[in-house]
Amino acid sequence: MDNVFYRSIRKSYLEVDHGEGVYLYDSEGKKYLDACSGAAVSNLGHAHPKIIEAMTQQAQKVAFSHLSRWTSKPIRQLADLIATLTPGSLNKLYLVSGGSEATEAAIKMARQYFLERDGKTNKYRIISRWKSFHGNTIGSLSMTGDKRRKKYTPLLLNFPKAAPCYCYRCPFNQKPETCGVECAHDLERLLKMEGADSISAFIAEPVGGAACGAIVPHPGYFKVIRQICDQYDILLIDDEVMAGFGRTGSMFAIDDFGVVPDLICAAKGMSAGYSPLGAVIAKDEVFNAFLNGSGVFVHGHTYGGNPLSAAVSLAVVNTLVEDKLVDNSRVVGQYLLTKLKEKLLPFWFAGDVRGIGLMQGVEFVRDKVTKEPFEAGLGIAEKITQILVKQGVIVYPGTGGADGERGDHFLLAPPLILTKDQADEIVDGLVAGFTELEKALGSQR
Numbered sequence: 001m002d003n004v005f006y007r008s009i010r011k012s013y014l015e016v017d018h019g020e021g022v023y024l025y026d027s028e029g030k031k032y033l034d035a036c037s038g039a040a041v042s043n044l045g046h047a048h049p050k051i052i053e054a055m056t057q058q059a060q061k062v063a064f065s066h067l068s069r070w071t072s073k074p075i076r077q078l079a080d081l082i083a084t085l086t087p088g089s090l091n092k093l094y095l096v097s098g099g100s101e102a103t104e105a106a107i108k109m110a111r112q113y114f115l116e117r118d119g120k121t122n123k124y125r126i127i128s129r130w131k132s133f134h135g136n137t138i139g140s141l142s143m144t145g146d147k148r149r150k151k152y153t154p155l156l157l158n159f160p161k162a163a164p165c166y167c168y169r170c171p172f173n174q175k176p177e178t179c180g181v182e183c184a185h186d187l188e189r190l191l192k193m194e195g196a197d198s199i200s201a202f203i204a205e206p207v208g209g210a211a212c213g214a215i216v217p218h219p220g221y222f223k224v225i226r227q228i229c230d231q232y233d234i235l236l237i238d239d240e241v242m243a244g245f246g247r248t249g250s251m252f253a254i255d256d257f258g259v260v261p262d263l264i265c266a267a268k269g270m271s272a273g274y275s276p277l278g279a280v281i282a283k284d285e286v287f288n289a290f291l292n293g294s295g296v297f298v299h300g301h302t303y304g305g306n307p308l309s310a311a312v313s314l315a316v317v318n319t320l321v322e323d324k325l326v327d328n329s330r331v332v333g334q335y336l337l338t339k340l341k342e343k344l345l346p347f348w349f350a351g352d353v354r355g356i357g358l359m360q361g362v363e364f365v366r367d368k369v370t371k372e373p374f375e376a377g378l379g380i381a382e383k384i385t386q387i388l389v390k391q392g393v394i395v396y397p398g399t400g401g402a403d404g405e406r407g408d409h410f411l412l413a414p415p416l417i418l419t420k421d422q423a424d425e426i427v428d429g430l431v432a433g434f435t436e437l438e439k440a441l442g443s444q445r
């Protein structure tokens with residue numbers, strides 16, 4: 001045993017040696033298709049020459065300067081570039097170092113916005129949803145609605161949770177074709193129950209990720225949410241940490257749902273794993289409340305906005321645009337999803353195959369008609385992941401999506417440079433893996 005305190009101490013880990021494009025290689029030379037980009041991070045694949053070049057150039061100039069004193073060309077250029085890509089007046093870039101830092105910062109920004117705007121001292125709580133993931137720090141975990149929070153509940157903030165928009169297991173027993181988006185109206189119910197005067201914002205992932213495996217919302221969901229947020233004077237925080245920067249086939253996933261949020265949280269694909277980075281992108285109205293008020297957002301982290309990460313992100317976002325990778329995500333994503341449905345749904349335990357762009361999920365069930373999940377103790381998500389590792393395909397497993405304990409899924413989020421041939425490779429690997437799982441499950445049916 002080495003001296004690293006791993007997340008799962010008894011699990012054995014692959015040792016990475018190097019990466020190239022969509023592939024990772026272990027120290028024995030075995031090749032793996034990184035079909036989840038780690039955790040939806042490596043959107044440009046590994047060892048991308050343009051990013052290595054940008055990193056090297058910036059490191060030779062200056063890697064670190066602290067935002068309390070210095071600005072830099074990379075952060076200003078990055079902010080200008082991102083302002084051209086975001087919807088509406090989401091123009092102001094507040095830099096941090098990762099996704100949890102971004103959602104944490106958004107909690108404080110929303111609270112301080114109402115203080116600056118009209119001195120409201122009580123408007124600080126955040127409504128989020130069940131079956132969501134917003135990070136692992138105490139504030140972000142307080143918003144998170146999945147089993148990751150359970151061991152830590154005594155430490156968490158009193159933030160209410162609305163129903164998820166999860167059509168496969170609709171909490172209101174409706175069908176998406178005929179429903180009245182009851183899940184969106186649940187926000188209004190909560191606002192009335194809790195009192196909107198105490199709520200500063202509603203936060204949601206535009207496409208559900210780590211907690212549930214690529215849940216795409218009902219097409220009308222976010223329009224109702226936007227209208228309720230406006231009616232009750234609360235901010236809409238769009239957590240695009242996983243879905244943003246092209247993952248879903250649009251620059252921001254929310255672009256597909258016809259609404260403009262007030263704050264966007266971003267990380268992961270924004271620097272594509274080459275250097276840690278995250279951000280809150282604020283609309284002008286939020287920024288102006290600070291500008292016309294105290295002029296200071298009382299927040300900050302040491303590495304936020306360091307020139308090296310900003311130069312990396314600038315090169316990443318420029319590459320996304322120049323190489324039309326958002327389009328590639330949509331086109332190859334649609335191709336992959338069609339194949340996955342065709343090849344995987346015939347397996348008796350493949351309950352749902354879903355997604356948008358190159359963000360896709362497979363959910364496992366014991367019974368397709370009742371959608372009954374497997375017992376948690378069987379560890380199906382981890383089992384299939386281990387089988388797929390042998391096949392040379394890496395996926396991102398998750399559990400607890402059905403009822404907080406039971407429910408198995410995995411997420412596919414391959415690099416956005418994926419070709420159709422590589423998509424076929426993923427499908428072939430999954431079919432081989434599912435065939436092996438079918439044999440292993442034989443008597444469990």
Ligand SMILES: Cc1ncc(COP(=O)(O)O)c(C=O)c1O
Pocket residue numbers: 039098099100101103133134135136205209210239240241242243267268
């Ligand atoms: C939607 C969302 N928000 C926040 C986070 C937390 O990001 P990080 O792990 O960079 O802290 C994640 C990570 O998976 C995420 O998917």
